[in-house]
Amino acid sequence: MTISVEEVFETASMILYQNLDIRTTTMGINLKDCIDNDFDRFTSKVYEKINSNAIRLVKEAKRMELKYGIPIVNKRISITPVSLIMETHCEKAKFVQMAKAMDRAVEDAGIDFIGGFGAIVHKGLTPSDRMLIEALPDVFAETKRVCSFLNVGTNTAGLNLDAINLIGPMLKKTALMTKDAIGCAKFVVFANAPEDNPFMAGAFHGIGEADMTLNIGISGPGVVHSVVEKNRDCDLTQLSEVIKRTVFKITRGGELIGRELAKNLDIPFGIVDISLAPTTATGDSVANIIESFGIESVGAHGSTLAVALLMDAVKKGGAMASGNVGGLSGTFIPISEDTGMINAVKNGFLSLDKLEALTSVCSVGLDMFAIPGDTPESTINAIIADELAIGVINNKTTAVRVIPVPGMKEGESVDFGGLLGEAPIMRVNRGSSANFMKRGGRMPAPVTSMRN
Amino acid sequence: MDKELLFITVIGADKKGIVAKVSNLLYQCDINIEDINQRIMGTYFVMTMLVDMKESKLSLEKVREELEKIGAELKLKIQIQHENIFKMMHRI
Numbered sequence: 001m002t003i004s005v006e007e008v009f010e011t012a013s014m015i016l017y018q019n020l021d022i023r024t025t026t027m028g029i030n031l032k033d034c035i036d037n038d039f040d041r042f043t044s045k046v047y048e049k050i051n052s053n054a055i056r057l058v059k060e061a062k063r064m065e066l067k068y069g070i071p072i073v074n075k076r077i078s079i080t081p082v083s084l085i086m087e088t089h090c091e092k093a094k095f096v097q098m099a100k101a102m103d104r105a106v107e108d109a110g111i112d113f114i115g116g117f118g119a120i121v122h123k124g125l126t127p128s129d130r131m132l133i134e135a136l137p138d139v140f141a142e143t144k145r146v147c148s149f150l151n152v153g154t155n156t157a158g159l160n161l162d163a164i165n166l167i168g169p170m171l172k173k174t175a176l177m178t179k180d181a182i183g184c185a186k187f188v189v190f191a192n193a194p195e196d197n198p199f200m201a202g203a204f205h206g207i208g209e210a211d212m213t214l215n216i217g218i219s220g221p222g223v224v225h226s227v228v229e230k231n232r233d234c235d236l237t238q239l240s241e242v243i244k245r246t247v248f249k250i251t252r253g254g255e256l257i258g259r260e261l262a263k264n265l266d267i268p269f270g271i272v273d274i275s276l277a278p279t280t281a282t283g284d285s286v287a288n289i290i291e292s293f294g295i296e297s298v299g300a301h302g303s304t305l306a307v308a309l310l311m312d313a314v315k316k317g318g319a320m321a322s323g324n325v326g327g328l329s330g331t332f333i334p335i336s337e338d339t340g341m342i343n344a345v346k347n348g349f350l351s352l353d354k355l356e357a358l359t360s361v362c363s364v365g366l367d368m369f370a371i372p373g374d375t376p377e378s379t380i381n382a383i384i385a386d387e388l389a390i391g392v393i394n395n396k397t398t399a400v401r402v403i404p405v406p407g408m409k410e411g412e413s414v415d416f417g418g419l420l421g422e423a424p425i426m427r428v429n430r431g432s433s434a435n436f437m438k439r440g441g442r443m444p445a446p447v448t449s450m451r452n
Numbered sequence: 453m454d455k456e457l458l459f460i461t462v463i464g465a466d467k468k469g470i471v472a473k474v475s476n477l478l479y480q481c482d483i484n485i486e487d488i489n490q491r492i493m494g495t496y497f498v499m500t501m502l503v504d505m506k507e508s509k510l511s512l513e514k515v516r517e518e519l520e521k522i523g524a525e526l527k528l529k530i531q532i533q534h535e536n537i538f539k540m541m542h543r544i
Contacts, residue, residue, distance in 0.1 A: 003459070003535065005489045007542040008500045012461040012531045066512055069533035249541040256540040 011253075015070055018222035019284045020250060022257055023277050024074040026115075026198035027057045028205035028213040028270060031080045039089055043101040050077055050102060053212065054109030060264045064257050072257075076113050077106055078203035078215075081149075083119035083132040090128045095135035096142060103143035111145070113186075115203035118149035120193075122157045123442070125166075133166050137173040140183030147201035153191035153388045155395045159443040164189070164385050168377030175373065175404050180414050184403040185336075185368060189384055191391030191398050196271045197327040202399060213270035214262035215327065218254030219277040220247075221286050224310075228292045239293070240313040247274060247317025255322040271326030274318035275363060276310070278338035280421045286310075286333055287340025298333075298340055298358075299350030307331060308361040328397060330363025336416060336423035337368055345424045346413075352383075352426045360390045365399040370414055370423035373406035380404060382433035393446050456505040457486065457535040458512075460519065464528035466497035473522050474530075478503060481510045481518075502535065 014020035034045035054077055061072045079102070086095060099117055106114045117139060119129040136148055150167070153159035167189055175181035188202035195206020198215035205213070227246045231239060251274045262269035278286045287298040290306045311330045318325045333355070335341045344350035352369070359365045366387050371380070384400045391398030405414050408425050415422045462470060471488075478485060483503050490499040508515065516532055523530035 002487065002502075003538045003542060005491045005498055005500050006493070008459050008461050008538060009463070009491075009493060009496070009498045011538055011541055012463065012529075012533070016463065016529050016531065066516065067534045068537045069516075069531050070537070252540045253537055256536060 014220070014223045014250070018220070018226050019281060020070065020220045020223050022070060022072040022216060022254060023219035024076055024198050024200070024217040025057065025061050025072055025258070025261060026076045026078050026203055026215045026217065027053060027265070027267070028078045028196070028209055028215060029053055030205060030209065030211045031085050035085050035088070037088070039094060042089070043098055046098065047101045047105045050079070050105035050114070051109050053077075054106055054111050056265055058110050060261055063264070064261050068257060070253065070257065074113070075111055076115065076198070076200060076203065077111060078198070078205045079114065079116035080205050080207070081119055082117045083126065083128040084207070086132065087126065087128045090131050092131060092135045092138070095132055096138045099139040099143050099146045103145050106145050113145050113147050113200045115147040115149065115200050116205055117146050118204060120151045121163045122151055122154045122160050124160065125163055130166070133170055136170050136187065137177050137183065140174050140186055141177040147186045147203070149188045149190060149193065149202045149204055151190045151193040153392045155192060155392050156445050156449040158445040159191065159385065159388055159392050161385065161437070161442060162440045164381050164388070165437060165440060167384060168380035171380060171402065172377055172404055175406050180416060181403050181405045182416055182420070185401065185416065185420055188399050188401050189388070191388035192396060193399070194327050194397060198273050199275065199277065199328060201401065209270070210268050212267040214258060214265060214267055215270040215273065216254050216258035216261070217273040217275060217277070217327065218250055219275060220250045221276045221278050221289060222283045223250060224276060225283065225285070225289045225292055228289055236309060240309055243310065243313035244317040247314050248321045250274070251318045251321035251325070255324065269324065271324050272318070272322045273327030274314060274325060274329050275327070276314060276331045278332065278334065278341070279419065280337060280339050285338045285340035286331055287338050287344060291340060297344045297347060297349035299344045299354050303354070304357050304361060307333065307358050311362055328363045332364050332367060333358055333362050334368035334401070335426070336370070336421040337419065338421070342422055342424060345426060352428065356387060359387060359398060360394065364397065365391070367399070367401045368403070368420065368423060370403045370405050370408070370425050371428050372409050372425055373404050375404050375428050376432070376434065378432070378434040378437045379428060381437050383428070385437070389443070392443070395448060454506070458503055458505055458532055459535055459538060460501040460503060461531040461533070462499040462528055463496050464526070466492070467526060470499065470526060470528065473526065474501065474519070477518050477522065481515060482507045483515070
């Protein structure tokens, strides 16, 4: 059946006028086969495997952009969680040296971020996991492109408070050692981290994955915003339906490109992650979608329902479009990367407490938000623990990317520039959680995990 | 012989010479026009051409550059995309 002018126009306008893009193609690379007793040889092998494949990814992704006329904004690499491959080289200096080799490997290939310099510690910490966390401030200070994650909770293991308690001090140190605390933007702490998430900063190549995989992240807040604008008066059932149909189409487009790219690279195709991921570009805001539902500003009452409806419609549209939907798939609501979210904080509509409520129905969590630099470490740990408890109890992924900005107070703002945007400093509850957090230990797995 | 089918989409204000300029470029490159349609949609003039690039003398990259030049000259948006993306998005 021939394609009509209307259909061609719809697709072309999504790209030309509504910022539809392939947000990321992320190549997952297993590094376990690079482990070597000789550390120099080990880092050389890591450099070589990452760099040679990264070059191929960049080249093939450009061919896809040309063929389908759709921008592939980011080409990225995710790797085996680094603490796993460093067990026999458990020294701080070596962790930093390894990070620098990885940084060079992607820089030399023209790639902006590599994810996976992290650890899976939801049940406990190995010496290598501890050393990695200790090395992180230096890693962030001495590299530009290396991103890190920790998974500190799952719905089957509970929540590791001992691991969370290491994060506040690490973030405060990172904030002091990197300009505008930017190092903190490259660290995500998770509960129920997906092993095939293609989005930075939390991407890593899970231990259940093949030697290499190609995951694709497709986004399109502008496309969804446009369809909501065209349906100003319909009820919620109909609103969900029109969003679902639109997301179905863009996910199909992502699937086509992901599959073909994986085939050209001769590696297995992993997943399509359909996530509405905002940028600070005009018309690319998730907050604006919520507002076009009929809410004055994101953060006002009704926003949680709006995010829930949006998130669910996105997932349903994606699930029907591809058998390989994975990663986070849903809706991201970072503060600094979304002009609508930034304005909502500045205008007093969106508090940290409401943001936490929104994250209980969105796909990630408290993302890219700044807090005063003098926030106690125990309070940072408690913010993280609260958010991850939502994930552990509700059997979903939650995450935190928090930036304590030294010397800054509520009401001020830090401008990271580029993709990372601008973050107004948010008010933090002044009540102390120190005595609770210092109990440490592990919150047991919820009863809903006992399914065997 | 299998065809290499792509859609060219021209979007903007209607004016003289659009079809002439685009089809002249395609003729020079040995690109065959399989189908051509145009419509006014809202405030947009939209023209789509389904073309076969199997025997094209120019690479897709060069054709895109030439189309962009015409677009800039006539103040129009011109896109060229492989037909598979439309099939995937609009046909089950």
